[in-house]
Every structure is written in structure tokens, then in C-alpha cells.
Amino acid sequence: xxxxxxxxxxxxxxxxxxxxxxxxxxxxxxxxxxxxxxxxxxxxxxxxxxxxxxxxxxxxxxxxxxxxxxxxxxxxxxxxxxxxxxxxxxxxxxxxxxxxxxxxxxxxxxxxxxxxxxxxxxxxxxxxxxxxxxxxxxxxxxxxxxxxxxxxxxxxxxxxxxxxxxxxxxxxxxxxxxxxxxxxxxxxxxxxxxxxxxxxxxxxxxxxxxxxxxxxxxxxxxxxxxxxxxxxxxxxxxxxxxxxxxxxxxxxxxxxxxxxxxxxxxxxxxxxxxxxxxxxxxxxxxxxxxxxxxxxxxxxxxxxxxxxxxxxxxxxxxxxxxxxxxxxxxxxxxxxxxxxxxxxxxxxxxxxxxxxxxxxxxxxxxxxxxxxxxxxxxxxxxx
Amino acid sequence: xxxxxxxxxxxxxxxxxxxxxxxxxxxxxxxxxxxxxxxxxxxxxxxxxxxxxxxxxxxxxxxx
Numbered sequence: 001x002x003x004x005x006x007x008x009x010x011x012x013x014x015x016x017x018x019x020x021x022x023x024x025x026x027x028x029x030x031x032x033x034x035x036x037x038x039x040x041x042x043x044x045x046x047x048x049x050x051x052x053x054x055x056x057x058x059x060x061x062x063x064x065x066x067x068x069x070x071x072x073x074x075x076x077x078x079x080x081x082x083x084x085x086x087x088x089x090x091x092x093x094x095x096x097x098x099x100x101x102x103x104x105x106x107x108x109x110x111x112x113x114x115x116x117x118x119x120x121x122x123x124x125x126x127x128x129x130x131x132x133x134x135x136x137x138x139x140x141x142x143x144x145x146x147x148x149x150x151x152x153x154x155x156x157x158x159x160x161x162x163x164x165x166x167x168x169x170x171x172x173x174x175x176x177x178x179x180x181x182x183x184x185x186x187x188x189x190x191x192x193x194x195x196x197x198x199x200x201x202x203x204x205x206x207x208x209x210x211x212x213x214x215x216x217x218x219x220x221x222x223x224x225x226x227x228x229x230x231x232x233x234x235x236x237x238x239x240x241x242x243x244x245x246x247x248x249x250x251x252x253x254x255x256x257x258x259x260x261x262x263x264x265x266x267x268x269x270x271x272x273x274x275x276x277x278x279x280x281x282x283x284x285x286x287x288x289x290x291x292x293x294x295x296x297x298x299x300x301x302x303x304x305x306x307x308x309x310x311x312x313x314x315x316x317x318x319x320x321x322x323x324x325x326x327x328x329x330x331x332x333x334x335x336x337x338x339x340x341x342x343x344x345x346x347x348x349x350x351x352x353x354x355x356x357x358x359x360x361x362x363x364x365x366x367x368x369x370x371x372x373x374x375x376x377x378x379x380x381x382x383x
Numbered sequence: 384x385x386x387x388x389x390x391x392x393x394x395x396x397x398x399x400x401x402x403x404x405x406x407x408x409x410x411x412x413x414x415x416x417x418x419x420x421x422x423x424x425x426x427x428x429x430x431x432x433x434x435x436x437x438x439x440x441x442x443x444x445x446x447x
Contacts, residue, residue, distance in 0.1 A: 335428060
């Protein structure tokens, strides 16, 4: 590669890195506890909760919905989800069907008694870390901004790989020159740690970018893929809870339409995950791969009539698979631990990169405007 | 530096052989646990342990 081309790549590496480093560092630091959020939540939850009637029958979903609305009389239901390890139904409600995240209320109910399950600490430290990690408390613009930072990270990775070659022309893979100068030592660590984590960080970075696009992706699906279902309704208002048909009957129809799938959650009409007039009943497959892919059955929320069951388009499936590949929660605790180690390695790459930039500015302010210094073809690998 | 100068310049293939090998194993690791459980999980752990183990190996064997 020509020296001038390399110089361009080095400028790309320098600027993309400089812009995104502070944010990626924040994402790595907040992401670290989030990898273990299940374990941390379980440890923080000191209540030894037991269902009221462990051997009793499960109450109907309509009863559970009534219980949730009695608990929040001025709210409408938005989502209903189901714990897999205990008879608990979770209901998210809000003042209006299109309530923002901040206005939503999440509560869990005992499906054997209809009573509120204590223990969900809203606004706890893990919620704070999650908000910081997802959107820095700035909503959609914050999410999209972090997505842009993730994209810059991707360009920094690609340019870093290109620059790896001239630095390694005369060095064996993995060489760490620790005894000559601090700069050389951290340069070698930056190159080694960076190059071994390329695949993992690219996947975690790009799936993170896809996750930041979840709102536009789901909006596109709702307005494009479900448009034909709402044609006959004109401008009918979103049905109120009192106007809604039986949720149990709706779910039973969905399960009958997909007997080999498992119920995951229900989205109520008027929210982001359904039309203004349907229950969207989401089911997932039962194999390792398909359990991440959700498919909705749509049931008219007033009449209770089954409308359709339709596979999600490719962009929603991409979003679904981007979840586990970003969170690292799909291969047990060993995978989470590896995720954490690779996250810490990434933090070292970011800090050494920053150090190399600062050290060079100090050593030679005149050339500091240029990109990463590249060893020339003829001279030794003097940085 | 003498040591480096005596050594011949490496070709891109030589430079990127190890990184590509590590990246492929990482990708196999990333995908395995998504495709199945049991053995697939183990493949996943081994695949993603490779980059971490390479760092440990370099710190022991390639320190100069």
C-alpha cells in the first residue's frame, strides 16, 4: 500500500477513534455490570417470594389484566409478559396507548392470586446504568447518537486493522516490547489487544448499532407490514380496556394458529408494537435459534376475531438476533464471563489508544495534527 | 532494532495469518451458542476463549 494511502487511513483511525472513544468507554464501563444484570438483580432481590397458592389453578389473563388496571385505574395496558420460572404475569401500563418510556409503569402480579408481587425496584442503580447505556437519558436522539458512535467505532476497527500491517512488518505476531519505552510497550499492547478482539468487538459494536435502530425498525414494521390490516377501520379510536374482547380467547387463537411456538408477550392496541385495533400476540420458536425470533398473531381487539399470523420481515429478525449477540446472554455464565473479559480488553485498547495520541502530542506538537505515525518501508519500526 | 532489521519483511499473509485464524474462531464461538445448546455452548466458550488465551500466551512467550 502506498505511503499516502496509509497516511489517509491513519487520519481516519485517529479521528474516528478520538470522536467515539469517550462514549465507547462509557458504554464498555456501563456494559460490564449489564452483562451480569440477571445475576445482580437476583442477588439484590432479597425477598423470598412464593406464589399465594402454589398448587392452585392459574387465573385467567383477563383476571390478571383487571388486577393490573385496578392497581393503576387511570392507565391503559401496553404490554403483558410472562415469567418463565414462576407463575407471574408482568403488565406494563401507561396514561395513554402511545405513552413514552418514562410514563410507563411496570408491575408484576401473582397468577395464582392476582396480587401484586413486590420486589421490582424501579429507578434502582441497574435501571440507571441501563438508561445511561441505551440513550444517556436522552430518549431516541440519545439512542441514535450512540448508534452513530458505534458506527465510528466500526470504522476505527477497520482502519486499525489496515494500520496493523505496517506496524507488524518486522515483528512476530504477539510481540510485546516491554523494556524499551513506555510508548513502545503500550503501542504493542494496543496492537495485540486490538487485533485479537476484532471479530468480537465488530459483532458487539454492529449489533449495538442495530439495537439503537429499534424504534425506527419497529415503526417501519408497524406502518408498512401491518398497514393492510387497518384498512377497514378508517379513523376509529383505539379501543378502551372496557371495549376490549377477551384476552384469553385471543391468546388461545394465537396458540392454536402456532401450536409449535411459545407465548412470549402481548402488545395492546395503539402502542408501538401493534396496530390501533389489534392485540399483537407474540410467540417465539422452541429451538436454540428460533427462540430469539418472534412472530405475532393479530387479533381484533374489539371483536376478538383472528386477523392474521405473519412472520416478521428481515429487518425485525435482524433486530431480534442483535439482542443476544450484543448482550452475550445466550450461552450460560461462561459466555458472560468471556464477554466481560473481552469488554475489559476493549477498555484497555481504548485507553492505550488515547495514551498513544496524548504521548505523541507531548513529544512532538508540530506533527500532532497528522494521523497515527506509520513506520516507513525502509527504516526500522520506529514509531 | 538490529534484531528487527536482520529479519525479512513479512508478507501481508504472514502478518494476518494469526489474526484471521483468531477472528474465525471467535466468529464460530459467537455463532455456536446461538445455534444450539450443550456441545454448541462448549464450542462457543472455546472459540471466544481463544483471543483471551492468545493475550496470555503473548505476555508469557513474546515479551521482549
